[in-house]
Amino acid sequence: MEALNDLLLPPAKSTLAHQTDTLFWFVHLSGLVLTIGLIGVLIYFVYKYRRKSEDEVTPLITHNNKLEVTWSVIPLIMVLIVFGWGYQVFMEQRVAPDDAYEINVTGQKWIWQFTYENGARTNGELHVPAGRPVKLIMSSNDVIHSFYVPDYRIKQDVVPGRYTELWFTAKETGESIVFCTEYCGTSHSDMTAQVIVHEEEEFDSWLADNAGGGSKPEDLAPAEWGEQLATEWACTTCHSTDGTSMTGPTWQGVFESEETLTDGSTVTVDENYLRESILEPSAKVVEGYPDVMNTYQGQLNDDQINAIIEYIKTLN
Amino acid sequence: MATAETNLKKIQVQRYEPESDPDQHYLNEETGLWAWLTTVDHKKIGLMYLASVTFFFFVGGIMALLVRTELWTPAKTFIEANTYNQIFTLHGAIMVFLFLVPSVPAALGNFFLPLQLGAKDVAFPRLNLLSYYLYVAGALIALISIVNGGIDTGWTFYTPYSSTTGGAVTIMTFGVFVIGFSSILTGVNFITTIHKMRAPGLSWDKLSLFCWSLYATSIIQILATPVLAITLALVGMERILGIGIFDPALGGDPVLYQHFFWFYSHPAVYIMIVPGFGIVSEVISTFSKKHIFGYWAIALSSLAIAFIGFLVWGHHMFVSGQASLASMVFSFLTFLVGIPTGIKMFNWTATLYKGSIRVASPLLYIFGFFFLFLVGGLTGIVLGSIALNVHLHDTYYVVAHFHFVMVGGMVMAFLAGVHYWWPKMTGRMYNETMAKISCVTIFIGFNVTFLPQFVMGSLGMPRRYFNYIEQFQIYHQISTVGSYILGIGFMMIFYYLIRSLYKGKKAEPNPWGSRALEWQVNSLPPLHNFHHTPVIINGPYDYHKPMDEFQLGLAENGHGHAPQHEAEVSSQEPTKAE
Numbered sequence: 001m002e003a004l005n006d007l008l009l010p011p012a013k014s015t016l017a018h019q020t021d022t023l024f025w026f027v028h029l030s031g032l033v034l035t036i037g038l039i040g041v042l043i044y045f046v047y048k049y050r051r052k053s054e055d056e057v058t059p060l061i062t063h064n065n066k067l068e069v070t071w072s073v074i075p076l077i078m079v080l081i082v083f084g085w086g087y088q089v090f091m092e093q094r095v096a097p098d099d100a101y102e103i104n105v106t107g108q109k110w111i112w113q114f115t116y117e118n119g120a121r122t123n124g125e126l127h128v129p130a131g132r133p134v135k136l137i138m139s140s141n142d143v144i145h146s147f148y149v150p151d152y153r154i155k156q157d158v159v160p161g162r163y164t165e166l167w168f169t170a171k172e173t174g175e176s177i178v179f180c181t182e183y184c185g186t187s188h189s190d191m192t193a194q195v196i197v198h199e200e201e202e203f204d205s206w207l208a209d210n211a212g213g214g215s216k217p218e219d220l221a222p223a224e225w226g227e228q229l230a231t232e233w234a235c236t237t238c239h240s241t242d243g244t245s246m247t248g249p250t251w252q253g254v255f256e257s258e259e260t261l262t263d264g265s266t267v268t269v270d271e272n273y274l275r276e277s278i279l280e281p282s283a284k285v286v287e288g289y290p291d292v293m294n295t296y297q298g299q300l301n302d303d304q305i306n307a308i309i310e311y312i313k314t315l316n
Numbered sequence: 317m318a319t320a321e322t323n324l325k326k327i328q329v330q331r332y333e334p335e336s337d338p339d340q341h342y343l344n345e346e347t348g349l350w351a352w353l354t355t356v357d358h359k360k361i362g363l364m365y366l367a368s369v370t371f372f373f374f375v376g377g378i379m380a381l382l383v384r385t386e387l388w389t390p391a392k393t394f395i396e397a398n399t400y401n402q403i404f405t406l407h408g409a410i411m412v413f414l415f416l417v418p419s420v421p422a423a424l425g426n427f428f429l430p431l432q433l434g435a436k437d438v439a440f441p442r443l444n445l446l447s448y449y450l451y452v453a454g455a456l457i458a459l460i461s462i463v464n465g466g467i468d469t470g471w472t473f474y475t476p477y478s479s480t481t482g483g484a485v486t487i488m489t490f491g492v493f494v495i496g497f498s499s500i501l502t503g504v505n506f507i508t509t510i511h512k513m514r515a516p517g518l519s520w521d522k523l524s525l526f527c528w529s530l531y532a533t534s535i536i537q538i539l540a541t542p543v544l545a546i547t548l549a550l551v552g553m554e555r556i557l558g559i560g561i562f563d564p565a566l567g568g569d570p571v572l573y574q575h576f577f578w579f580y581s582h583p584a585v586y587i588m589i590v591p592g593f594g595i596v597s598e599v600i601s602t603f604s605k606k607h608i609f610g611y612w613a614i615a616l617s618s619l620a621i622a623f624i625g626f627l628v629w630g631h632h633m634f635v636s637g638q639a640s641l642a643s644m645v646f647s648f649l650t651f652l653v654g655i656p657t658g659i660k661m662f663n664w665t666a667t668l669y670k671g672s673i674r675v676a677s678p679l680l681y682i683f684g685f686f687f688l689f690l691v692g693g694l695t696g697i698v699l700g701s702i703a704l705n706v707h708l709h710d711t712y713y714v715v716a717h718f719h720f721v722m723v724g725g726m727v728m729a730f731l732a733g734v735h736y737w738w739p740k741m742t743g744r745m746y747n748e749t750m751a752k753i754s755c756v757t758i759f760i761g762f763n764v765t766f767l768p769q770f771v772m773g774s775l776g777m778p779r780r781y782f783n784y785i786e787q788f789q790i791y792h793q794i795s796t797v798g799s800y801i802l803g804i805g806f807m808m809i810f811y812y813l814i815r816s817l818y819k820g821k822k823a824e825p826n827p828w829g830s831r832a833l834e835w836q837v838n839s840l841p842p843l844h845n846f847h848h849t850p851v852i853i854n855g856p857y858d859y860h861k862p863m864d865e866f867q868l869g870l871a872e873n874g875h876g877h878a879p880q881h882e883a884e885v886s887s888q889e890p891t892k893a894e
Contacts, residue, residue: 008771008775009774009775010775010776020703020704020706020707023703023704024698024704024707024774027697027698027701028698031694031695031697031698034690034694035687035691035694038665038690039686039687039690041665042683042686045665045668045669045671046668046675049604049668049669049670049671049672049673050673050674050675051605051672051674052672054829056672057672057859058604058606058607058670058671058672058860059670059860060607060860061609061669062607062609062610063609063610063611063613064610064666067662067666068613068663071658071662072655072658072659075654075655075658076655079651079652079654079655079697079700082651082697082700083647083648085701085703086647086700086701086702086703086704086705089702090640090703090706091640093703094640143476143477143480144474144476144570146635146710148710148776150707150775150776151776153703153706153707154706154707155635155706155707155709156637157635157636157637159636160476160564160570161564161570162637164637177785179776180778181709181711181778181779182474182710183469183470183780184477185468185481186468187397188401188780188781188782189397189780189781189782189783189784190783247397247398290398290482292482
């Protein structure tokens with residue numbers, strides 16, 4: 001069964017995942033039996049009653065109420081079982097335990113951001129303790145996204161202007177991938193994250209180390225920190241650093257270059273232009289690129305913006 | 317001479333045999349381009365629809381092949397992400413709005429509904445032509461959006477993405493809006509025709525199941541399509557005038573859009589598949605030479621699907637943030653709508669019992685339908701279960717599921733219908749061997765394409781992904797190979813059907829020995845279908861009666877309509893035609 005499970009389903013890494021799996025197999029195996037049965041009967045009839053001469057006359061059989069009732073009621077009972085079972089598992093997945101550990105999730109094109117109780121922030125990495133219920137309180141800054149962890153069999157749309165919730169208990173330490181499953185534009189398929197499951201104490205110390213957030217680690221030069229931030233904040237999903245043109249202009253050689261804007265005017269890329277483009281991306285869009293970038297106003301502080309600009313400078 | 321007895325009067329019926337090789341038929345009575353463009357003949361309009369939907373099927377198919385080819389590798393294969401997003405959007409929009417919705421009703425339905433009713437035409441022939449031109453106009457407007465910036469929202473146009481993204485969303489939604497009216501007018505026309513234009517003696521219990529299915533479909537078209545029109549108009553207003561309806565930045569509610577959209581688009585699934593059910597009933601009965609089993613069960617289950625189908629839209633929204641209670645109710649109703657569909661499958665199987673089965677190509681396509689639709693239906697049960705839906709929603713499992721229903725079910729039924737009625741429409745027979753070979757090719761190609769999608773879907777592969785993680789590559793590659801096989805299958809059909817027009821054997825009026833009314837007129841049918849209004853004595857599935865009882869009957873006096881329209885007509889002393 002375990003091997004069969006791996007064939008069609010991802011590893012079950014949450015405490016409730018196996019409930020979904022049991023139902024999954026029940027419905028599929030019943031369906032398989034029905035398919036084989038019905039197709040078997042069909043093939044048998046086609047063989048047994050194949051036309052032997054063009055003059056054959058067939059008997060008049062118009063209907064049979066007993067049969068009609070039988071093949072209505074038995075499937076009805078079957079689907080009601082599947083309905084009730086599915087609903088019961090769903091409700092268990094829906095209602096988070098009261099003591100669940102809460103983490104805030106923000107979706108925006110094309111990055112997942114996580115905020116913890118002590119102000120720690122991460123991008124693209126959700127750190128959680130093993131064996132403890134975690135409740136995600138989610139919202140979107142732009143369009144609808146959807147938070148999907150196949151290993152946990154859970155999914156919930158993340159909607160602008162309202163909060164949605166999701167909860168799970170990770171069984172053991174390890175990593176699981178998060179996909180965005182509501183289409184959200186150009187880099188929809190790159191909007192992934194990792195759930196990183198720690199032992200309880202390890203998680204606590206990780207959390208303490210990252211409290212506050214947003215200040216430069218002492219052992220890094222500003223440009224090095226900028227490089228780290230560019231990955232962490234998913235800048236590099238759209239801006240390459242090797243000259244390839246992606247959703248946005250490449251950063252290679254961009255500093256102090258002359259760019260043509262969508263309104264035909266030109267601009268020299270200096271610190272002020274870069275800062276404006278991070279805080280107010282739609283103000284001056286480079287020709288040939290879609291106006292799809294989000295503002296990072298209120299998300300990146302001045303130190304972080306400076307570090308990213310320093311990093312861009314090193315790419316010349 | 318035969319006598320048809322109504323509850324009010326007896327009708328003396330004179331049988332007549334159609335001319336065997338008439339000089340005059342619907343294709344040569346009016347000729348020239350202008351005659352075609354202004355024709356009100358339902359058969360020609362049906363053919364124009366058939367040509368149009370076939371064209372768009374190929375356009376949409378090419379899009380599908382581009383998508384599949386791009387997915388050969390986990391990263392970029394040969395097109396950019398934005399182009400990819402536009403292509404899958406167009407694939408969906410073209411296939412749904414320009415092919416699936418109009419295919420059976422507007423093409424085959426237009427051609428055969430009046431013939432099966434013993435009528436000269438549909439109730440409103442000019443309205444019928446207007447439907448066609450609205451369809452063409454809507455299609456052209458939708459195509460303009462391709463060259464005018466493209467559209468990358470997916471065929472579902474979810475807000476607030478669709479109200480904020482660039483491109484030609486407004487043009488595209490306007491095009492779909494216009495096509496919607498074409499669909500509504502066809503529905504109005506068909507319902508009126510079925511109620512008012514049945515030949516004398518054609519009581520409701522003698523109505524063909526194809527007509528019943530079109531009747532159910534028309535009800536959905538009339539009731540659901542206006543909601544789509546309103547919704548798309550609201551999206552347009554939001555984009556152009558900045559009125560906040562769906563975009564939370566303007567004070568709107570994005571989930572409201574999903575309710576509106578699926579209120580149309582779920583019933584629309586039944587607009588696409590229910591007419592296909594009608595074809596299945598016709599073909600199974602004809603090629604097993606047997607009375608259809610459970611006539612009323614099949615007829616009424618179409619209506620049941622039409623009505624319950626309106627109440628299940630929320631099953632597209634289990635993870636959208638709608639209330640758990642709402643999800644429960646929608647899940648429950650979703651399972652209920654599965655029952656009438658199951659009833660049909662069982663009745664079709666039972667029809668084969670003690671039949672005289674000839675596996676000609678139309679029936680072979682129906683068998684393809686049978687297996688693929690069964691898989692599509694049962695995976696629908698999987699998706700209807702809320703807990704499983706949470707895991708599988710918006711993955712390739714869903715993609716595979718609706719392709720099994722829409723391509724495996726609907727397209728196979730459509731192809732069965734085209735092969736079944738081709739002799740009547742064109743007066744030619746196609747190459748039967750090639751027809752069987754391409755049916756098998758399509759069946760294999762389809763399964764190779766979509767079975768791996770079930771597997772990668774349940775493993776967690778999300779849909780509408782340009783890049784994907786490497787573990788899914790093997791499934792994507794198998795799927796891509798399958799899509800090429802599928803493409804070759806469709807090209808083969810196109811080839812031998814076109815070839816039959818020039819080199820095909822001339823078709824007999826009734827090559828399959830069917831008892832249905834449309835086969836009792838000439839191939840090709842006369843311009844006005846019947847030289848005289850026929851009186852219907854036997855039902856379309858009365859295979860227990862000898863063939864010569866099915867020659868067209870004509871009332872000796874008057875037009876044959878009894879004062880009460882629902883007259884029951886029985887045959888006495890059947891005689892040979894004079």
